[in-house]
Amino acid sequence: MAETKSTCCYCGVGCGVVIEHEAGRITSVKGDPDHPANFGRLCTKGATLHLSAAPETLATRALYPEQRASRDEPLQRVSWDTALDTAAEKFAAIIKEHGPDAVAIYGAGQLLTEDYYVFNKLMKGLIGSNNLDTNSRLCMSSAVAGYKLSLGADAPPCSYEDIAHTKALFITGSNTAFAHPIAFRRVEDARKANPDMKLVVIDPRRTDTAEAADLHLALLPGTDIALYNAMLHVMLWEGWINRDYVEAHTEGFDALKKIVREYSPAMAATICGLDKKAIEQAAQLFATSPATMSMYCQGLNQFSFGTHNNSALINLHLATGQIGKPGAGPFSLTGQPNAMGGREVGGLANLLSAHRDMANPAHRAEVAALWGIDSVPEAPGKSAVELFQALKSGEVKAVWIACTNPAQSMPDQTLIDEALKTAEFVIVQEAFGHTETCRYADLLLPASTWGEKDGTVTNSERAISRVRSAVPAPGEARHDWAIVVDFARRLGAHLGKRELAARMFPYASPEEIWNEHRESTRGRDLDITGLSYALLENTGPQQWPFPEGAGHGKVRLYEDGLFPTPSGRARFVVTEHRITAESPSARYPLHLNTGRLRDQWHGMSRTGLVARLYSHEAEPLLHMHKDDMERRKLGDGDLVKVKSKRGSVVVKAQQSTSLRPGQCFLPMHWGGNAMGGLGINVLLPGDFDPYSKQPELKHAAVQVEKYSAGKSLVAMRRSEADADGKLQPNPHEVMARLRQWLPRFPYASLTLAGRSAPVVVLKARGDDLAPELIEALDRDLSLDDPTQVLSYQDSRRDIAKRARVDGDSLSAVRLAGETKAAEWLADLMVQGHSATAVRPWLLAPLTQPPAGQSARGKVICNCFDVAEDEIVEAFRAGESLDGLQARTRCGTNCGSCVPELKRLRQSVNH
Ligand SMILES: Nc1nc2c(c(=O)[nH]1)N[C@H]1C(S)=C(S)[C@@H](COP(=O)(O)OP(=O)(O)OC[C@H]3O[C@@H](n4cnc5c(=O)[nH]c(N)nc54)[C@H](O)[C@@H]3O)O[C@H]1N2
Ligand SMILES: Nc1nc2c(c(=O)[nH]1)N[C@H]1C(S)=C(S)[C@@H](COP(=O)(O)OP(=O)(O)OC[C@H]3O[C@@H](n4cnc5c(=O)[nH]c(N)nc54)[C@H](O)[C@@H]3O)O[C@H]1N2
Numbered sequence: 001m002a003e004t005k006s007t008c009c010y011c012g013v014g015c016g017v018v019i020e021h022e023a024g025r026i027t028s029v030k031g032d033p034d035h036p037a038n039f040g041r042l043c044t045k046g047a048t049l050h051l052s053a054a055p056e057t058l059a060t061r062a063l064y065p066e067q068r069a070s071r072d073e074p075l076q077r078v079s080w081d082t083a084l085d086t087a088a089e090k091f092a093a094i095i096k097e098h099g100p101d102a103v104a105i106y107g108a109g110q111l112l113t114e115d116y117y118v119f120n121k122l123m124k125g126l127i128g129s130n131n132l133d134t135n136s137r138l139c140m141s142s143a144v145a146g147y148k149l150s151l152g153a154d155a156p157p158c159s160y161e162d163i164a165h166t167k168a169l170f171i172t173g174s175n176t177a178f179a180h181p182i183a184f185r186r187v188e189d190a191r192k193a194n195p196d197m198k199l200v201v202i203d204p205r206r207t208d209t210a211e212a213a214d215l216h217l218a219l220l221p222g223t224d225i226a227l228y229n230a231m232l233h234v235m236l237w238e239g240w241i242n243r244d245y246v247e248a249h250t251e252g253f254d255a256l257k258k259i260v261r262e263y264s265p266a267m268a269a270t271i272c273g274l275d276k277k278a279i280e281q282a283a284q285l286f287a288t289s290p291a292t293m294s295m296y297c298q299g300l301n302q303f304s305f306g307t308h309n310n311s312a313l314i315n316l317h318l319a320t321g322q323i324g325k326p327g328a329g330p331f332s333l334t335g336q337p338n339a340m341g342g343r344e345v346g347g348l349a350n351l352l353s354a355h356r357d358m359a360n361p362a363h364r365a366e367v368a369a370l371w372g373i374d375s376v377p378e379a380p381g382k383s384a385v386e387l388f389q390a391l392k393s394g395e396v397k398a399v400w401i402a403c404t405n406p407a408q409s410m411p412d413q414t415l416i417d418e419a420l421k422t423a424e425f426v427i428v429q430e431a432f433g434h435t436e437t438c439r440y441a442d443l444l445l446p447a448s449t450w451g452e453k454d455g456t457v458t459n460s461e462r463a464i465s466r467v468r469s470a471v472p473a474p475g476e477a478r479h480d481w482a483i484v485v486d487f488a489r490r491l492g493a494h495l496g497k498r499e500l501a502a503r504m505f506p507y508a509s510p511e512e513i514w515n516e517h518r519e520s521t522r523g524r525d526l527d528i529t530g531l532s533y534a535l536l537e538n539t540g541p542q543q544w545p546f547p548e549g550a551g552h553g554k555v556r557l558y559e560d561g562l563f564p565t566p567s568g569r570a571r572f573v574v575t576e577h578r579i580t581a582e583s584p585s586a587r588y589p590l591h592l593n594t595g596r597l598r599d600q601w602h603g604m605s606r607t608g609l610v611a612r613l614y615s616h617e618a619e620p621l622l623h624m625h626k627d628d629m630e631r632r633k634l635g636d637g638d639l640v641k642v643k644s645k646r647g648s649v650v651v652k653a654q655q656s657t658s659l660r661p662g663q664c665f666l667p668m669h670w671g672g673n674a675m676g677g678l679g680i681n682v683l684l685p686g687d688f689d690p691y692s693k694q695p696e697l698k699h700a701a702v703q704v705e706k707y708s709a710g711k712s713l714v715a716m717r718r719s720e721a722d723a724d725g726k727l728q729p730n731p732h733e734v735m736a737r738l739r740q741w742l743p744r745f746p747y748a749s750l751t752l753a754g755r756s757a758p759v760v761v762l763k764a765r766g767d768d769l770a771p772e773l774i775e776a777l778d779r780d781l782s783l784d785d786p787t788q789v790l791s792y793q794d795s796r797r798d799i800a801k802r803a804r805v806d807g808d809s810l811s812a813v814r815l816a817g818e819t820k821a822a823e824w825l826a827d828l829m830v831q832g833h834s835a836t837a838v839r840p841w842l843l844a845p846l847t848q849p850p851a852g853q854s855a856r857g858k859v860i861c862n863c864f865d866v867a868e869d870e871i872v873e874a875f876r877a878g879e880s881l882d883g884l885q886a887r888t889r890c891g892t893n894c895g896s897c898v899p900e901l902k903r904l905r906q907s908v909n910h
């Protein structure tokens with residue numbers, strides 16, 4: 001067995017991992033005790049990374065280049081030479097006929113810095129267009145624009161260690177407990193060490209993060225600016241402004257003061273739906289604490305005024321001098337593992353290498369000189385939403401999508417569907433071949449992924465970490481950077497720039513690319529000329545800036561009060577309350593909010609392979625307030641149709657105590673692979689912020705109605721390890737077969753359950769459950785051999801059940817019509833209980849589960865498999881949290897469920 005140190009490929013906390021592997025297979029993963037982001041800890045997602053690379057998951061990988069002759073034909077395996085020649089020919093032909101702006105690249109903050117660098121150089125340098133945008137547009141672009149507008153450069157000034165120094169922490173628009181769990185463990189540690197530290201959480205929902213707060217401001221969605229302006233109003237009124245700081249280091253305060261005068265706490269209380277006292281209290285905590293830090297994320301960024309949301313918050317830091325000192329500052333948490341690296345190389349349609357501005361002629365000349373070309377284009381390229389609009393209109397004809405799944409994650413999925421269908425040529429460069437976007441590919445390029453790749457990433461605190469390869473890529477998958485370099489040389493030949501392309505793309509390793517990137521940062525705010533792969537390897541992750549000659553990186557920026565603006569002063573930005581692009585109305589009366597689940601990652605191409613990661617929230621659910629459910633006569637688990645101006649989805653409703661009336665919440669993860677239709681993002685608008693062009697993914701106005709048409713269907717298939725430890729059947733192959741059926745149903749959900757013996761679960765509701773459909777489904781579930789199955793059919797009572805028993809365990813079940821016993825049966829399968837007890841039930845006209853038998857409830861602790869019912873029961877019986885933890889070990893490993901355990905204890909005590 002060997003060990004390889006690398007970095008977790010999920011969130012921007014950027015935890016170090018140690019990958020254990022044997023004979024080219026990843027066998028386990030643990031936290032790297034030496035990594036400064038996590039010191040050995042991992043959350044539920046990081047700790048299950050090896051499961052996402054288990055042998056059976058190979059069935060989901062893109063292994064060979066594949067191409068289709070026409071849109072109606074399936075993808076066919078081709079050689080790399082054919083694939084890349086076709087791609088180069090297509091791109092060259094379009095560029096020659098329609099100009100370089102007729103092609104585009106859409107990448108991701110999950111690419112490594114080296115991948116990103118060559119993609120950027122290919123588009124802006126060799127092709128000569130700025131049409132390179134990435135999913136960072138959906139994620140961090142408002143944070144980038146906010147930092148630049150207020151502070152002059154795109155640089156988070158704080159570090160994780162500031163969490164230990166802060167005296168007042170404001171977490172706003174961030175569910176840190178779910179989305180940055182290891183950073184939240186630090187918050188918990190800091191509060192333990194420093195009981196006087198205050199935690200204020202600003203979020204419309206009472207999340208696990210909010211539950212931990214001393215003060216939770218459950219403001220109405222989209223009203224942050226009114227709140228921050230009112231806090232500033234209070235600070236001015238009370239004389240809590242740090243006048244010396246404002247005088248010495250900022251500009252523009254007077255203009256802001258004028259506006260803020262109108263934002264009395266009473267006025268803001270009305271806009272935000274908050275208590276005036278709470279606003280005053282927040283202002284006092286912020287201004288009078290010796291060190292105030294804020295941590296924020298998509299609850300600020302994903303609005304059509306996301307940039308000003310950011311700047312309004314930064315205004316507070318500037319007015320109180322809460323920046324550039326330990327435990328203080330505006331700390332934008334980055335979402336993806338390398339959102340920061342992408343920004344560093346200028347990986348957006350309006351940025352250039354090393355934080356240079358496209359609009360600045362001197363910057364453009366510098367980049368051209370670095371790349372050895374005459375010029376880089378001046379006009380910004382298309383941002384994400386604009387890019388897909390242009391594909392639809394035909395202005396852009398070909399797109400190369402890499403390391404992102406826009407057919408799941410972009411807003412306005414109807415537009416994305418039309419755009420990708422209209423496009424002349426779509427290249428998808430993916431590690432997993434089963435994503436929603438792969439279905440639109442004319443050319444699928446198989447990429448290596450975590451565990452296989454080699455390069456660097458930068459986390460939220462500006463720390464650059466090495467990503468290392470532990471095992472070879474499967475099949476013919478290649479590294480992202482290598483695919484780009486190979487393509488660039490071929491494209492050069494087709495464009496009559498063979499030598500130029502060879503000169504621009506000479507790299508034989510990611511290190512060579514990184515060294516060029518390093519040189520591009522010389523003299524810039526993010527100067528890393530003092531770093532090298534060798535240094536990162538020998539001394540571990542380092543923060544930028546780290547110029548030549550420096551002994552270490554900078555923990556904190558702006559300690560000298562000098563800002564990278566022309567005047568050297570930070571800027572107050574005049575920010576005013578605006579209403580969201582789409583306000584609730586009589587027709588669409590509810591606010592729909594979207595965001596993350598604790599255990600799933602985006603479109604679930606990786607986390608969706610790990611059965612236990614579904615146990616915290618098993619299927620697509622619309623979270624609703626009790627009043628809104630009662631008004632619609634809805635109970636938990638009832639189906640609802642959620643409709644916005646753009647489209648609709650059918651999902652189950654579930655009561656939530658974390659929402660205010662008038663609001664509902666859908667997890668962002670469920671796309672067309674996990675449910676019917678195009679997934680939940682058909683509901684969301686493409687409206688975007690004028691500065692950052694980041695779309696408003698946190699808000700849509702919707703109507704919700706009970707859905708009861710059609711008949712129910714539940715199909716389940718259990719897998720078990722054979723003598724060689726191989727899962728039989730491969731659950732991912734079962735899922736792939738069942739996925740074909742999703743479009744047939746207005747409501748459908750396809751998920752996994754269980755742990756080491758996973759169960760594939762398809763739930764659906766269809767207008768007609770035609771016998772052919774049921775028969776075909778039975779074949780997919782191995783329920784088609786009458787000698788092997790138990791079945792009972794009574795059409796008059798709408799009972800049609802069929803099950804298969806292997807050995808002593810229930811291995812497949814299909815219920816059509818009456819499905820009330822589905823949860824009970826699913827639980828039996830998950831637990832691997834003997835099938836003996838089920839036989840009589842199966843062969844009789846029974847629809848309800850036997851008395852006293854119910855499902856186990858959601859799993860709270862994923863590490864030790866402890867469910868909510870057991871926990872609540874223990875608290876009811878008077879057990880203490882410590883006692884429960886000593887007995888069941890729940891929450892003692894990764895700690896991701898600790899906030900929830902505390903909440904459950906509190907709810908029982910009340
Ligand atoms: N488990 C998990 N972790 C992840 C990811 C994942 O997919 N799964 N993805 C990563 C990525 S790329 C990102 S960008 C981050 C995102 O991390 P977060 O931004 O923390 O996560 P979200 O759940 O999208 O949204 C955060 C909160 O914003 C709140 N919010 C909504 N509207 C408003 C508002 O008007 N004002 C305020 N103040 N708050 C509001 C929501 O209720 C929600 O609780 O997570 C990263 N970490
Ligand atoms: N409603 C709603 N929608 C949202 C959001 C929201 O809050 N609400 N949040 C938005 C945000 S912040 C983000 S960041 C986006 C995320 O949206 P996406 O970028 O679409 O998210 P992922 O599913 O992580 O997509 C990454 C893809 O890359 C593939 N992949 C993994 N490793 C590699 C590799 O090494 N190379 C290549 N080539 N491919 C690889 C994965 O299989 C996966 O399909 O979603 C956005 N969409």
Ligand code: SF4
Nearest residue numbers: 008010011015043046
């Ligand atoms: S907090 Fe979890 S998902 Fe984020 S980097 Fe660390 S282990 Fe990975």
Ligand SMILES: [Mo]
Nearest residue numbers: 138139335336
């Ligand atoms: Mo993100």
